[in-house]
Amino acid sequence: MRNQRQYITSFSNPKVKWVSSLKEKRNRDEEKKFFIEGFREIQKAVSGSRNGSVPSLEIKIHSLFISPDCFLGENEEKLIEKVKCPVYELPKKIFEKISYRDRPDGLIAVAETPNAHYNWENFPKLDLNPILIIEGVEKPGNLGTILRTAEGAGVGLVLITDPRIDLFNPNVVRASTGTLFTLPTYISSLEETISHLTKQDYRIYAVTPEGKTLYTKPDMKKKSAFLFGSEQYGLTPNAKEKSHDTLYLPMFGEADSLNLAMSCGIVLYESLRQKG
């Protein structure tokens, strides 16, 4: 059975204005909704990943905005059927106005903002290896790229501490290509994160240009958590002190030749290599 569709024909339709308004953080906060654009991204939000010992974020789709003129294939209608929610159909011209993309694929979902705070009481026992901790990340696009890379490297859990950005910023969703919804990604305070992980025999490695140990030296077959700081400010002194060791990546040329996402990728693939 087809979802009921409402046809929107005017730019000044309040629903159109409402979706667009979710590009602003204060509107996302007020409405407790956020914006997921794209077939692949919405599909991942709907499927999630509940198989691991920690599930990915649970995303509830509130409504869909579609423009069949922009569809690229035949799977779009199946996805729309699968999501039980109101569907608003728009002409291409109006859809392009609310889209974030140069070439939109005709699908935008509005979702309920989930509670992304890690619940240490519900999921106290962790055996995932490695865990990635990102402190104070500033750029949504960077966080997205990090999530995408972390999924590739087989990271089990990402904990974001003291973010300077909204985890549900559309640029996080976009740059993550939807891995925000399949790789378990949560917010947790640095204190709680370090204290819980330490109790569970994780070695916490702060990765920083001033690190003491070459990043390839630790035994990453053992439960490891890698802690990275913000692009501009690096790790807080507190984060460095509380870690069990600090790691550096060797670097020729200027000291800023690796960006945050690149450093993450290199360390995470070293962990994958060691685990064989």
Add this chain to the structure above:
Amino acid sequence: MRNQRQYITSFSNPKVKWVSSLKEKRNRDEEKKFFIEGFREIQKAVSGSRNGSVPSLEIKIHSLFISPDCFLGENEEKLIEKVKCPVYELPKKIFEKISYRDRPDGLIAVAETPNAHYNWENFPKLDLNPILIIEGVEKPGNLGTILRTAEGAGVGLVLITDPRIDLFNPNVVRASTGTLFTLPTYISSLEETISHLTKQDYRIYAVTPEGKTLYTKPDMKKKSAFLFGSEQYGLTPNAKEKSHDTLYLPMFGEADSLNLAMSCGIVLYESLRQKG
């Protein structure tokens, strides 16, 4: 002695229009000039790197456009003195118009476009390890990030084959943070590159999702050249056939979880790790 300065006070000054025109490839081609913005980038263009067995591109600065109101420190004047060329001083408002940046630092150089074709006759003997080969790169920003990462990983030479972009696109310069001028980076045909490197006992490894060998397996202490394809199209069949081996990176989740620059960084740092 201070360079002679000409003061520009009008938006309609032909010099202002001329600099701006270099944002377009056809104007860069016609004028045989390109655009370098930023203190760090210009400094690297001026210093270059002539110590290795292959020098970096030789860059001749043609003219400088400056706006002292935007200077961030005290080194700008020293750099301007060092470059012997005409200097045009602009008010901040006009400078911001020609700048590529959100927060310009008051320095833009126009440089003569160098001949970037690798001269196999002049530099036939290579002992640099590793060498990076990029085939058909499409996105200027990606190439810049790759260069920046390659410099960090200690790559000796980058050869660009069949680029779909202009090597002197302002976004290459910007994303490379000027490493385009310090890391030897040249254009060469795929045929010539593979034939010359093979003769010199390089093992050429094509890195591709369909690769046969895990990327950590080859002995990278031996002379190695890593060949990467374009973001959208991957490597050409020719490139894969002509290589000695094809490498893959293990990947969890979706197959597209690593972008081109990230894959380069991971393979290059594995080479650095093996060399110890």
